[in-house]
Amino acid sequence: MSLLLLALALLLCGALLPLCLRGRPGAPARAGTYAAAAAALAGLSGALPVLLSGEPATVSFPWSVPLGSFSLVLDPLAAFFLVPLFLLTGLGAVYGAGYLKAYEGRKDPALPWAAFNLLTAAMLLVFTASNAVLFLLGWELMAAASFLLVLFEHEKEQARKAGFIYLAAGGAGALLLMAMFALLGAGAPSMDFSSFSPPAGGTASAVFLLALAGFGLKAGFIPLHVWLPEAHPAAPSHVSAVMSGVMIKTGVYGLIRVLAFLRPWPEWWGWLLLGLGLVSCLGGALFALAQHELKRVLAYSSIENVGIILLALGLGVVAAACGADRLASLAFAGALLHVFNHALFKGLLFMGAGAVLHAAGTGELEALGGLSKRMPAAAALFLAGSAAACALPPLNGFAGEFLVYIGAFRALNAPGPVAIAGAAAGLTLATAGALAAAAFARAYGVAFLGEPRTERAAGAHAPGGLMAGPMWILAVLCLGSGLLAPLLLGPLAFAVGSGFGPYYGFLGGLEAMAPFLYVSAGGFALLGIVAIAAAKRRAFLGGREPAVAGTWDCGYAAPSARMQYGASSFAQPLTDFFQPLLRKIGRYPVISEYFPAKASFSLEAQAVFYNSVYMPAAARLRDLAFRFSWLQHGRLQIYILYIVVTLIGLLLWKL
Numbered sequence: 001m002s003l004l005l006l007a008l009a010l011l012l013c014g015a016l017l018p019l020c021l022r023g024r025p026g027a028p029a030r031a032g033t034y035a036a037a038a039a040a041l042a043g044l045s046g047a048l049p050v051l052l053s054g055e056p057a058t059v060s061f062p063w064s065v066p067l068g069s070f071s072l073v074l075d076p077l078a079a080f081f082l083v084p085l086f087l088l089t090g091l092g093a094v095y096g097a098g099y100l101k102a103y104e105g106r107k108d109p110a111l112p113w114a115a116f117n118l119l120t121a122a123m124l125l126v127f128t129a130s131n132a133v134l135f136l137l138g139w140e141l142m143a144a145a146s147f148l149l150v151l152f153e154h155e156k157e158q159a160r161k162a163g164f165i166y167l168a169a170g171g172a173g174a175l176l177l178m179a180m181f182a183l184l185g186a187g188a189p190s191m192d193f194s195s196f197s198p199p200a201g202g203t204a205s206a207v208f209l210l211a212l213a214g215f216g217l218k219a220g221f222i223p224l225h226v227w228l229p230e231a232h233p234a235a236p237s238h239v240s241a242v243m244s245g246v247m248i249k250t251g252v253y254g255l256i257r258v259l260a261f262l263r264p265w266p267e268w269w270g271w272l273l274l275g276l277g278l279v280s281c282l283g284g285a286l287f288a289l290a291q292h293e294l295k296r297v298l299a300y301s302s303i304e305n306v307g308i309i310l311l312a313l314g315l316g317v318v319a320a321a322c323g324a325d326r327l328a329s330l331a332f333a334g335a336l337l338h339v340f341n342h343a344l345f346k347g348l349l350f351m352g353a354g355a356v357l358h359a360a361g362t363g364e365l366e367a368l369g370g371l372s373k374r375m376p377a378a379a380a381l382f383l384a385g386s387a388a389a390c391a392l393p394p395l396n397g398f399a400g401e402f403l404v405y406i407g408a409f410r411a412l413n414a415p416g417p418v419a420i421a422g423a424a425a426g427l428t429l430a431t432a433g434a435l436a437a438a439a440f441a442r443a444y445g446v447a448f449l450g451e452p453r454t455e456r457a458a459g460a461h462a463p464g465g466l467m468a469g470p471m472w473i474l475a476v477l478c479l480g481s482g483l484l485a486p487l488l489l490g491p492l493a494f495a496v497g498s499g500f501g502p503y504y505g506f507l508g509g510l511e512a513m514a515p516f517l518y519v520s521a522g523g524f525a526l527l528g529i530v531a532i533a534a535a536k537r538r539a540f541l542g543g544r545e546p547a548v549a550g551t552w553d554c555g556y557a558a559p560s561a562r563m564q565y566g567a568s569s570f571a572q573p574l575t576d577f578f579q580p581l582l583r584k585i586g587r588y589p590v591i592s593e594y595f596p597a598k599a600s601f602s603l604e605a606q607a608v609f610y611n612s613v614y615m616p617a618a619a620r621l622r623d624l625a626f627r628f629s630w631l632q633h634g635r636l637q638i639y640i641l642y643i644v645v646t647l648i649g650l651l652l653w654k655l
Helices: 002-020 027-053 076-103 110-128 132-150 157-185 201-219 228-234 237-247 249-261 267-289 294-321 325-360 376-389 396-411 417-448 465-483 485-500 502-541 567-577 608-626 636-654
Strands: 057-061 070-074 585-587 602-604
Touching: 002 027, 002 070, 002 110, 027 070, 027 076, 027 110, 027 485, 070 076, 070 110, 076 110, 076 237, 076 249, 076 325, 076 465, 076 485, 110 132, 110 237, 110 249, 132 157, 132 228, 132 237, 157 201, 157 228, 157 249, 201 249, 201 267, 228 237, 228 294, 237 249, 237 294, 237 325, 249 294, 249 325, 249 485, 267 294, 267 417, 267 567, 294 325, 294 396, 294 417, 325 376, 325 396, 325 417, 325 465, 325 485, 325 502, 376 396, 376 417, 376 465, 396 417, 396 465, 396 485, 396 502, 417 567, 465 485, 465 502, 485 502
Parallel strands: none
Antiparallel strands: 057 070, 585 602
């Protein structure tokens, strides 16, 4: 536990030092980078022993805050979430040191580095706090720090819009969590988690629904996702990697903690989780297919992957409520494993998207193309991340989804509702996987293959070592955690047992062992086949260089980049099929002459929930607020009277 406190101290110093060193060239960036990297090493050194041994550690200090205590608990579940936190923030800090060099002279680096370290410290508090006041403090610090990072390019209107949407979502989520803790702590001597009495009946359901909405606003599942596709593209790419890989998982972590506290679970809770996961899986993958900006594609892919986690949790709760504990253990293990795997491959993908932005100056797919020839290493790494996101073996994205698939298939043999839940989970995963494969084939093909569509894409350059190094490490981790999946079972069982109960952790380890051995053996066999094929190709060439020729041009004498498939044309067949859901806006060329002038074609998916649900609701709320504008008349004496009357009312109510 001392190493974790050291990591927290280093992060707080890393948040303060860049501000103190403002004005000294390079000093804020160095201080922020070194502090984040050192904290990551200390944090991993403290979390891994707990995760590998299953033995929790606690620490508590006096704290003169009403109802609060500085109490931290590092159990296997918290350690499981801390590992991707420190991996991504440590590597993200190194990556950010290279990425932010492009802004030297234009942006003050002190505030971004201070906010980055404060964000990491806040997430550390969220994962380890065992007191509601301390948890909410970490939660609000996390929201404030990430808000500052989303507004990094505040001179852009889109960044300001993203920041305020995120701020509104974060504030609403915090209010819901305060109500949840108020219900849990009613009648308790303190707000320490250990002093809460598990509620029952309607109170338990109210706590669950408040937790689902409050934590869901951070996790970003549909329909609580509207901030996510706006905020992720606005933030710097290393921050986007941390937000998508770890920060949205704080919502998953909180939901698991509340579920563990509210046992036993009614069956309808599982169906609600399953339904939200189904909608998020399919909706996230489908909207990812219709986006034109690379980071927005990845943001909607994160919504899809949060849906997969919810889908697994819902299947597990339904199975547990119906007495199918073995199936529940598989589903819970699959959910937690996908939390870890998604952090790795989504961190890699956002860093790859940052390399594209850094090299070509834009993430618009229609303005890219041909990048694989100009930045081959980054292209290969982005392809590896895309394959992992599509759950292709032997990469890690396959392992977590494979566990959920096994649970879904075994559920088909169970009686009644468990079989229906298993069928729904399996069909949803299969459909979302197909849509995700199409989305990433489109994103990679349009951005990296073919010919450059603009001069900036033609002049793209490979990322420097500070940016490339973390990407290589994440790619190796994606491959290693896919091939060596059986080695993850011990820590995974401890984490499942800590979150859902030792019984589920034990069963999850047993149920996953045989499938994971097959996955690992199949992965090594696949790599062996690829290695043999590569060796035979090299021997066949005999040192000769492969011939290079132009692409077949169908008899056309002057082919250009405008003739190749773009992002809109690639996705049109699928997006046309789902037009009622996407409500896309199309701009089609009108050809009426033998030798037509230049024309353009594009399809843009609308933000359906934002435009059709949240904006009308916000307009009505604004109209309602204006009806009470007479209360805001500018007289200080009346404002003081409001406060006095409120205090008297509270005293009377308490007495």
